[in-house]
Ligand SMILES: NC(=O)C1=CN([C@@H]2O[C@H](COP(=O)(O)OP(=O)(O)OC[C@H]3O[C@@H](n4cnc5c(N)ncnc54)[C@H](OP(=O)(O)O)[C@@H]3O)[C@@H](O)[C@H]2O)C=CC1
């Protein structure tokens with residue numbers, strides 16, 4: 001079997017059209033644009049790329065982007081002062097602090113200081129709690145993007161065994177929460193999957209992965225998932241983005257796994273573009289709620 005390639009870029013473009021229309025309606029109704037403040041501290045090259053992609057997406061869908069590029073010797077106190085200013089600014093609907101922060105700054109108090117109503121990454125404990133309880137205010141961008149890829153490709157997760165490799169707060173853990181939800185929480189079909197989460201302490205991981213109908217890799221290790229770890233006919237979602245000497249690659253060994261899987265996301269052009277567009281959705285959602293207050 002040769003897998004169907006799930007074109008994340010094309011799916012993201014479809015969703016962008018929908019968001020563009022909603023953003024235009026918002027502007028017509030309120031006389032102002034939704035605004036996204038992005039804070040980038042330091043000069044990490046990957047972060048520069050991601051933030052630039054987010055800025056460009058804002059321009060395409062009709063969201064005003066407010067960029068804050070700060071030097072890598074910025075202090076935690078300076079960052080806290082900026083967050084307070086953005087929290088109070090009515091032109092700012094959503095706030096994103098790009099991770100990782102420079103080594104000297106603990107991200108937790110910074111992220112916790114973001115107004116939960118503007119927390120478009122869905123990192124604030126209040127928003128994570130709401131997702132966990134199945135009554136989300138925002139949905140975390142990358143896991144939401146993965147669900148959109150599945151939904152818009154006609155791959156139902158209901159009753160399936162979904163195996164996630166990785167338990168980070170940004171990808172693996174919220175992915176598990178969303179896939180196990182009973183009811184529809186994201187405007188796509190209810191997930192209703194049976195979920196297993198693997199991590200670096202998991203014993204006999206290849207055997208667990210081979211039982212997955214849907215295998216989601218969020219590890220951060222190039223080509224970690226090989227064909228022998230994949231059940232024939234499984235859908236494989238590659239969240240990983242690794243910069244190697246041969247360029248960008250995912251956590252999945254695409255060339256071998258595509259011969260076993262029924263569907264697979266490429267890197268680039270898979271999950272990444274969905275992460276960006278779901279951030280746009282959250283920013284618009286934030287603006288709509290704030291306008292209704
Ligand atoms: N496409 C997109 O939009 C996004 C892509 N990414 C990419 O996804 C990848 C993962 O990101 P992120 O979740 O932030 O990464 P983290 O480094 O925070 O988490 C990696 C996870 O993988 C687990 N892991 C590491 N090595 C192994 C191993 N040998 N066997 C099993 N599990 C292992 C870790 O286990 P343990 O917890 O035990 O340490 C951890 O839970 C990265 O490549 C990142 O660049 C991230 C965010 C968005």
Ligand SMILES: Nc1nc(=O)c2c([nH]1)NC[C@@H]1CN(c3ccc(C(=O)N[C@@H](CCC(=O)O)C(=O)O)cc3)C=[N+]21
Pocket residue numbers: 049050053096097098099100121141241248267268269270271272273275276
């Ligand atoms: N506060 C915060 N929120 C995040 O959502 C966040 C973050 N910090 N830190 C880093 C990770 C990673 N991430 C990506 C965003 C866009 C692409 C993306 O646009 N990818 C394209 C292009 C990739 C490229 O050219 O490098 C693709 O996969 O096709 C990827 C990954 C968001 N993250």
Ligand SMILES: [Mg+2]
Pocket residue numbers: 008238239266267268269270271272273
């Ligand atoms: Mg990708």
